[in-house]
Amino acid sequence: MTYLSAIWDDLNLSARIGLGIVLFFTTCGIFAPWLAPYSESQIVGDVWEPLFGEFFFGTDQIGRDLLSRLIFGARNTMALAIVSTAVSFTAGAVLGFIAATMSGRVDQVLSRIVDVCISIPTLIASLIVLSAVGTATQTLILVIGIIYALPVFRIARAVAMDIEVMDYVEAARLRGEGLWWLMRKEILPNALTPLAAEFGVRFCFVFLLIASLSFLGLGLQPPLADWGAMVRGNADGIAWGFLHPIMPAACIALLTIGINLLIDRWVHKASGLRDDQ
Amino acid sequence: MSKKVGKKLLEINDLLIEADIEGEWKPIINSLSMTLERGEIIGLIGESGAGKSTFGLTALGYTKPGCRIVSGSIKLDGVELVGKSDAELRKIRGNRVAYVAQSAAASFNPAHTLAEQFTESPVQHGKMKMSEARKRSVEMFRLLDMPDPENIGERYPHQVSGGQLQRAMTAMALGSDPDIIIFDEPTTALDVTTQIEVLGAIKEAVKARNVAAIYISHDLAVVAQMADRMMVLRYGDLIEEGNAREMLANPKQEYTQKLLNVRSQRVGRTGLDEEDIQLNVENITARYPGTNIDVLTNVNVNVVKGKTVAVVGESGSGKSTLARVITGLLPPSQGSVKFHGRELTPALKTRPKKDLQSIQMIYQMADVAMNPRQKIKDIIGRPLEFYLGITGKQHDDRVLDLLRKIELPEDYAERYPLQLSGGEKQRVCIARALAAEPELIICDEVTSALDQLVAEGILDLLLNLQKELDVSYLFITHDLATVKAIADEIVVMYQGGVVEQGAKADILAPPYAPYTELLLSSVPEMDPDWLDNLVEKRQRGELPTSESLGQS
Amino acid sequence: MKNILIDIVLQRLVIGIFILFGVSILITLGVEALAGDVCSAILGQAAEPATVAACQAKLGLNDPMHVRYGNWLVNAIQGDFGTSLANNREVSEQIGKRLGNTLYLALTTAMFAVPIGILLGVIAALYRNSAIDHIISTTTLTTISSPEFFLAYILMAIFAVKLGWLPAISNVSPSMGFLERLQASALPVATLALITVAHMMRMTRASIVSLLASPYIEMAKLKGLTPGRIIIKHALPNAWSPIIQVVVLNLAYMVVGVVVIEVVFVYPGLGALIVDAVLNRDLPVIQATAMVFAAAYVLLFILADMLSMLANPRLRHRR
Numbered sequence A: 001m002t003y004l005s006a007i008w009d010d011l012n013l014s015a016r017i018g019l020g021i022v023l024f025f026t027t028c029g030i031f032a033p034w035l036a037p038y039s040e041s042q043i044v045g046d047v048w049e050p051l052f053g054e055f056f057f058g059t060d061q062i063g064r065d066l067l068s069r070l071i072f073g074a075r076n077t078m079a080l081a082i083v084s085t086a087v088s089f090t091a092g093a094v095l096g097f098i099a100a101t102m103s104g105r106v107d108q109v110l111s112r113i114v115d116v117c118i119s120i121p122t123l124i125a126s127l128i129v130l131s132a133v134g135t136a137t138q139t140l141i142l143v144i145g146i147i148y149a150l151p152v153f154r155i156a157r158a159v160a161m162d163i164e165v166m167d168y169v170e171a172a173r174l175r176g177e178g179l180w181w182l183m184r185k186e187i188l189p190n191a192l193t194p195l196a197a198e199f200g201v202r203f204c205f206v207f208l209l210i211a212s213l214s215f216l217g218l219g220l221q222p223p224l225a226d227w228g229a230m231v232r233g234n235a236d237g238i239a240w241g242f243l244h245p246i247m248p249a250a251c252i253a254l255l256t257i258g259i260n261l262l263i264d265r266w267v268h269k270a271s272g273l274r275d276d277q
Numbered sequence B: 001m002s003k004k005v006g007k008k009l010l011e012i013n014d015l016l017i018e019a020d021i022e023g024e025w026k027p028i029i030n031s032l033s034m035t036l037e038r039g040e041i042i043g044l045i046g047e048s049g050a051g052k053s054t055f056g057l058t059a060l061g062y063t064k065p066g067c068r069i070v071s072g073s074i075k076l077d078g079v080e081l082v083g084k085s086d087a088e089l090r091k092i093r094g095n096r097v098a099y100v101a102q103s104a105a106a107s108f109n110p111a112h113t114l115a116e117q118f119t120e121s122p123v124q125h126g127k128m129k130m131s132e133a134r135k136r137s138v139e140m141f142r143l144l145d146m147p148d149p150e151n152i153g154e155r156y157p158h159q160v161s162g163g164q165l166q167r168a169m170t171a172m173a174l175g176s177d178p179d180i181i182i183f184d185e186p187t188t189a190l191d192v193t194t195q196i197e198v199l200g201a202i203k204e205a206v207k208a209r210n211v212a213a214i215y216i217s218h219d220l221a222v223v224a225q226m227a228d229r230m231m232v233l234r235y236g237d238l239i240e241e242g243n244a245r246e247m248l249a250n251p252k253q254e255y256t257q258k259l260l261n262v263r264s265q266r267v268g269r270t271g272l273d274e275e276d277i278q279l280n281v282e283n284i285t286a287r288y289p290g291t292n293i294d295v296l297t298n299v300n301v302n303v304v305k306g307k308t309v310a311v312v313g314e315s316g317s318g319k320s321t322l323a324r325v326i327t328g329l330l331p332p333s334q335g336s337v338k339f340h341g342r343e344l345t346p347a348l349k350t351r352p353k354k355d356l357q358s359i360q361m362i363y364q365m366a367d368v369a370m371n372p373r374q375k376i377k378d379i380i381g382r383p384l385e386f387y388l389g390i391t392g393k394q395h396d397d398r399v400l401d402l403l404r405k406i407e408l409p410e411d412y413a414e415r416y417p418l419q420l421s422g423g424e425k426q427r428v429c430i431a432r433a434l435a436a437e438p439e440l441i442i443c444d445e446v447t448s449a450l451d452q453l454v455a456e457g458i459l460d461l462l463l464n465l466q467k468e469l470d471v472s473y474l475f476i477t478h479d480l481a482t483v484k485a486i487a488d489e490i491v492v493m494y495q496g497g498v499v500e501q502g503a504k505a506d507i508l509a510p511p512y513a514p515y516t517e518l519l520l521s522s523v524p525e526m527d528p529d530w531l532d533n534l535v536e537k538r539q540r541g542e543l544p545t546s547e548s549l550g551q552s
Numbered sequence C: 001m002k003n004i005l006i007d008i009v010l011q012r013l014v015i016g017i018f019i020l021f022g023v024s025i026l027i028t029l030g031v032e033a034l035a036g037d038v039c040s041a042i043l044g045q046a047a048e049p050a051t052v053a054a055c056q057a058k059l060g061l062n063d064p065m066h067v068r069y070g071n072w073l074v075n076a077i078q079g080d081f082g083t084s085l086a087n088n089r090e091v092s093e094q095i096g097k098r099l100g101n102t103l104y105l106a107l108t109t110a111m112f113a114v115p116i117g118i119l120l121g122v123i124a125a126l127y128r129n130s131a132i133d134h135i136i137s138t139t140t141l142t143t144i145s146s147p148e149f150f151l152a153y154i155l156m157a158i159f160a161v162k163l164g165w166l167p168a169i170s171n172v173s174p175s176m177g178f179l180e181r182l183q184a185s186a187l188p189v190a191t192l193a194l195i196t197v198a199h200m201m202r203m204t205r206a207s208i209v210s211l212l213a214s215p216y217i218e219m220a221k222l223k224g225l226t227p228g229r230i231i232i233k234h235a236l237p238n239a240w241s242p243i244i245q246v247v248v249l250n251l252a253y254m255v256v257g258v259v260v261i262e263v264v265f266v267y268p269g270l271g272a273l274i275v276d277a278v279l280n281r282d283l284p285v286i287q288a289t290a291m292v293f294a295a296a297y298v299l300l301f302i303l304a305d306m307l308s309m310l311a312n313p314r315l316r317h318r319r
Helices: A001-008 A014-029 A066-102 A102-116 A122-133 A137-164 A169-176 A179-215 A225-234 A246-271 B051-061 B087-090 B113-126 B130-143 B163-176 B190-211 B220-226 B244-249 B253-265 B320-329 B351-359 B376-388 B392-404 B410-414 B422-435 B454-470 B481-486 B512-520 B528-537 B546-551 C002-035 C038-041 C049-059 C065-079 C091-126 C131-145 C148-162 C178-184 C186-212 C213-224 C225-263 C268-279 C283-310
Strands: B010-021 B024-036 B041-045 B067-076 B097-098 B182-183 B212-217 B227-236 B238-243 B277-286 B296-306 B308-312 B334-337 B359-362 B440-444 B472-477 B491-496 B497-503
Touching: A001 B244, A014 A066, A014 A246, A066 A102, A066 A137, A066 A179, A066 A225, A066 A246, A102 A137, A102 B051, A122 A137, A122 A179, A122 C225, A122 C268, A122 C283, A137 A179, A169 B212, A169 B376, A179 A225, A179 A246, A179 C148, A179 C225, A225 A246, A225 C148, A246 B546, A246 C131, A246 C148, B010 B051, B024 B051, B024 B067, B041 B051, B041 B220, B051 B067, B051 B097, B051 B182, B051 B212, B067 C091, B087 B528, B097 B113, B097 B163, B097 C213, B113 B130, B113 B163, B130 B163, B130 B190, B163 B182, B163 B190, B190 B220, B190 B512, B190 B528, B190 B546, B212 B220, B220 B244, B220 B528, B220 B546, B227 B244, B227 B253, B238 B244, B238 B253, B238 B410, B238 B454, B253 B410, B253 B454, B253 C186, B277 B320, B277 B472, B296 B308, B296 B320, B296 B334, B296 B491, B296 B497, B308 B320, B320 B359, B320 B472, B351 B376, B359 B422, B376 B392, B376 B410, B376 B422, B392 B410, B392 B422, B422 B454, B454 B472, B454 B481, B491 B512, B497 B512, B512 B528, B512 B546, C002 C065, C002 C283, C065 C283, C091 C131, C091 C186, C091 C225, C091 C268, C091 C283, C131 C186, C148 C186, C178 C186, C186 C225, C213 C225, C225 C268, C268 C283
Parallel strands: B041 B212, B041 B227, B097 B182, B182 B212, B308 B472, B308 B491, B359 B440, B440 B472
Antiparallel strands: B010 B024, B010 B067, B227 B238, B277 B296, B277 B334, B491 B497
8 A cells, every 4th residue: 555655646746637537437447337327239318319418428329328338438448458459568579579689680580570561550551451350359459469569569679679788688698598588587577667658658559549440430349339439420410510429539538648647757757867957 | 357356266165055866855065165266276086976076067156957056155256156047157157167078079069060169158258259269269279289270170079089079178168268167077088098198288278378277086196187276075075175285195084095095006916826727818800790890800818727817908909809709799700719728619609508607707887787676686696596506595595605705794685786886786796706606707897987995895805705716807997007906917908909918017017018108107196296297208209109109 | 971871862762662562562461361252242242153253353363362463563563553443443543633632631731730840849848847838748748649530520510510610521622722722621631730730749849858968958058058049059950850750750640640530521532542442342442552651651761761860960970
């Protein structure tokens, strides 16, 4: 508990706001079935019932309760983004470390492949691949995970290279330690802090990519509630003056802002930069 | 110039400065006072953390980010600087008080030529027109003995060598005819032979312009050449102050005496079997992959068991590359490394564990030589487990035993490197090397990053351990004082080759090899007249200079 | 010195060509995966097997993959990207028109966004930790955190629906005059500009702040120079290299950003084209459009690399 309060003391105001936002949405996501007044697929009223009337956020384009769908959307969208980011970090970091530690030809080959792959903009790449292999939830996770493994590879490799040139790694090499030891005991523990901050940054990217994809019709399949798809579904309402599509879009924005506020502080601390002059 | 008579040029009284250390304001200058007369040079001496730079910079009314002046007064010609606005202080900075930074390479703006940066102060402060300032830059470059003073101003900083840059920075400081120049370790980053030339040029220029100066350095011998008066600082307190000659001749405080005695010699080891050659570096030529310049050419070095061989040379001499070849990090393009007469495989990867175990290495920067995420017991313990297969209780006992050997308390075993001081870290690195039970330890500039007194302790420890364990050292250093202190044999390196190898007594006594003589004569001594005498002798051609060597 | 610059340019270009070549293979592989049931998708599930086979033959799907890739590459280099499956029109002609529209969108945005972004970045860096800095930084953080369509719909709700000043749907056509066109594309340009300004401002601020910590800036202060002169004479000349990189990388970002924005405003650009093509499984169009996007991306990255090297004083004035 003292550890937690120490962390809290360490946060500035904006980071605390960020933390609050993140915790709020996480709670919504975890306890969605208990918090939501209706289920995510149940049609409860007319199309686009007004905001703050019978239904707190009104109803969507086919009459489902918007608040309930937002709450379930938190669960679905965040879970998808977290798992995808985790996949990309596992794949990207392992390969990045291997490239940095083994160096030489392995590094050359891996880096060149990534150079080529990364030249296709992420959104374009995911559009093509997803329309080819479909948008089952596992496929989504895998495809997004792999596509984002590319930048993670570069970062992990760069981080590992920075550590790699440290004398303590050279000392371990001179001792005769093997590749596995170098990666696990010398590089990984020192790479965790920078990579953890990077995880947050990448999570935001993945989250926004998923939102864009499902907005373009290549996300979670209905009737699963998904913020990006909800924007798309309600988009026509804008022309009639309904603000319903803004709601899920605002949720996406708010959560990303929250994470960024939290991370800004973290990255700032990790870099050890002081700009108070 | 109509300047008031009778007043001190600079008068600092009871200055208290605090620094923001992890969110807490702590004093780093404890009520220090200083006076400076017109044309006088005062030396500020101390180890790291003494506050000498912080204190020196206050003459500009400046404190580094994260520091603040709490109380006290700084008077320049009777005018109070504390509490002045930035705009008012700007009129003083670069104008009446100028600054010469330690790293000229980083302190010159890479985007502008030397002349552009020179003219900035005098022109901006309204002292000269651009054309006058240009003329003056040539004059000052000439005063500082820079080559081609008419044209060198057109060059960009990265087109000029480190020693020249440091001269240019001094020239720039003199540009607007200041009353005071603050020299902040101006020669510390330079090689010893370059340092002496720059030092000579600075001294001459300062004298010629009759400007007052605050000379900040950790090196007492360097300050002794420059200063009329000296202040010895430690942890923000004044230890001793007085006339430079008197203080050198008769230091009153124990701390000053210690600083004075750091260059004492130790007696070499005797009575060892000269024939018991342990390491044999034969005709090594090496270059780094992807380059086509040999960093080492035809290098031969021998190490006798139980002795200390010091490899000495300036930057670029190839001494550290030699260590990389011996350890197998850089396979040579020609030649071989033999250990007890048996040839070692060139590349690290193919060497058996036994060979790796018998040659250990200690690094210059102890901070980065230890994994910050491992506890001391794991750092020291790993070689025990890895080479000797010692585990469990026996392992823990050995770790404690090693901690005792390096004179650290047992409870350090549970600490992380970050919780240790610089000297303590280096001790742990020594313990890690010893844990492997090696026959030879390569020490790469192991004391260069440490304060002098701490370095002294490390050298003592190394020598004691050698007596106890009969281990040999290959001691790589640029510092001749260290060489004199601990070597049995000396190898002098220059531009990738060995100039000579021999017993300490032979190398350090005439007849000298010319480069060795240049190197030896460049090491500052604790004699205020040393620099003047040296410059005189070099001018008379009695001693070699780097120019005379370059021509030969 | 000239030679070094030419060397750098040539070297980057060669790398770029190699990367584009790799990219074309990758895209072909991706499109291949799409191709499996394209004929039944076009002809409907109930189509005769014989008709499907004929369709596959027509598309050349019966040839081995490397042959088809080879044919595509040879034709593509000559500017022939085949015909669209959806409407049988020349792909190159379709892309040409759309590319023009997208470039118009991107360049108009850049015209506003680049100066504003850099200016705000410099201001925030100059007055860092002041109220202005906090306001700019928080606003831009909010902007970069928002998905493009969030900003797009908010702007649309305000300016198109509520106030009725601007059209919600950006129907540009070649016959439009300059002002008419500007008004039609005002909303997508504004959305894109908001996001680009935000990114650019943050990156500019960061690169200047890190510069301000260098010893030569401290030296400039100790020379008694004014803050304005320190920024303009000492920080800015060294900041060009990172700032150029910021600008070009953000242009690269826009390449992708246009996709969603074009869809929101039904703007007839490349982004909307590729989304339609993907949903219709229009293989030749997907392949060609993806190639164009990737090429733009690669070229901009190379450009960023080159320009920032050229702006580096240490490289410009060699020993």
